[in-house]
Amino acid sequence: MTAPSKTVELSYRDAMREAIRDAMRRDNTVFLMGEDVGRYGGCYAVSKGLLAEFGPERIRDTPLSESGFTGAGIGAAMAGMRPIVELMTVNFSLLALDQILNTAATVRHMSGNQFSAPLVIRMATGAGRQLAAQHSHSLEGWYAHIPGIKVLAPGTLEDARGMLWTALQDPDPVLIFENVMLYNMTGKLAADAGAVDIDKAAVRRDGRDVSLITYGGSLWKTLEAATALAAENIDAEVIDLRSLRPLDDATIMRSVAKTRRAVIIDEGWRSGSLSAEICTRIIEQAFWELDAPVGRVCSEEVPIPYSRHLEMAAIPQVPRIIAAAKAALGRA
């Protein structure tokens, strides 16, 4: 018998920090730059302690100039560095959207493959902390609209620990969205956990009755819903997309072909959304496999409100996921 591999107990935040620390140690062209990443320790404490270890050149506090320092990260990447740019929240990333869309995503194609911007841009996303309508949105689906970038949504400790290094090795710009409600999630992770792939969806729960397709912060709610459904003899399969661009169509269609029913759970708004894109792909590629209309559980179409009960009502919750899964099965 071999000894079980050693595990450590840590949080999603710790896993992200370990990923940054590991990358900084392995590659001295890697540096972290963003608002309050150094002396403050990161708005969500992800980079706490890294300044002492790596110094202010590589853990670089920036002024509140999202477009300026994101563009600087793109320029540094074009000149051979491997920057990790941290944007405090997805709402603030809109101040840098010009640089992300008009430069990072275009420069390889527009220059005829002479230049590229292989940087990683990380940001917090999602609601649940009563931060209201300018700090709580889930706009990763917007970013997934853009050719030229890759979009990741680590939902597990393994992915929080493992996606960053793979993203830094990628020759193209990669955006990583960290759901704010996951930072405090703790669990066990192999002590030697390392890089993971960034282009495949994962089946987090096998099932045969309905495919629940989700990612990021909604993953755990969906798994909880699947457990509740099991008590009612509904065997749900849970797909964690992991990568929102590119989408792993093969894993989605394989699951739908098996269960013949699909529900998409996405904290983004419904209209013109990532969930709409996935639904369309299922209809395009697996229409004849379906036994029921594709269901969706999305955020209500309001700016995320402050008040706790309204905020909770605005975003996908376990009861709505259960209801949508049952509806797909024709069970009220």
Next chain:
Amino acid sequence: MTPTTDKPRLSRAHSLELLKQMIRIRRFEDKCAELYTQEKIRGFLHLYDGEEAVAVGVIPVLEPRDRIVATYREHGHALVRGVPMTTALAEMYGKQEGCSRGRGGSMHLFDRSTNFYGGNAIVGGGLPLSVGLALADRMRGEDTVTACFFGEGAVAEGEFHESLNLAALWGLPVLFVCENNLYAMGTALAISESETDIQRKAACYRIASEAVDGMDVVAVEAAARRAVHAVRESGKPYFLECRTYRLRPHSMFDAQLYRDKAEVDAWRHKEPIVRFKGWLEANHMIHPDDLARMEAEVDAEVAEAVAFAERGTWEPVEQLTRFTYSDQAA
């Protein structure tokens, strides 16, 4: 290079080279305008007519290892930097032999081999990029200079403030070259800026600055030598405002309702080629033969570029999505 090189070397040969480079840009772009009316070149076409002394004065002062970030009015910068006229024109034709494989067009000439980081068609968009290029050089301890060209219109963008602050705050070797041609498309400087003395703005960021007559190639070169030398020696940014004027419309669609013909005519008397040629003649530094030879060489180069672009081929449509991501990606 030694510190003494911040003095211009106005030898006859050097003077003739400055003149020739300006004539190269002018004749190339005259041909571009003609090709545009023939619909060989499409999209937007922004010509540099009147502003040639800026690129010709600044760019040859840079070393090959230095980096250049330019705007959508960048044909002149590309040519002076050494992007072949052939591939630049093929790019404007949209041919795959173009310097950006026909993916960029007039506004997006790129050339890795000369560290030419492109025409950028987002006003101000190149400023943060130049900060990042210089940051990479600084972090690696290299004494490379990044020259970032932008118009006075970019000064109104938030990225101007962000980028100057970052470059000064972090001590980055960026040469900011503001090509102040007095109009942001059709909006005069006086109706877009509360402070129209652009170079003064640099002082707010503690960046050394200078304004120069951008219609005088010798003055621009002298200022550029001081500026590049300062950036290379100090590793810190420098701000050079070149006061110039665009003699042609903003683009080929511009009816120029926003300025008087008399104003354009007045500037035409100051335009850099006529002016420098006159100065050389007055100082007996140029013979009529020199000029004839120069123009013949330029005309031959332009003719060769046209032939090259005409001969160029269309990229197969099957390759449309290529280079959206690296080929090594899935």
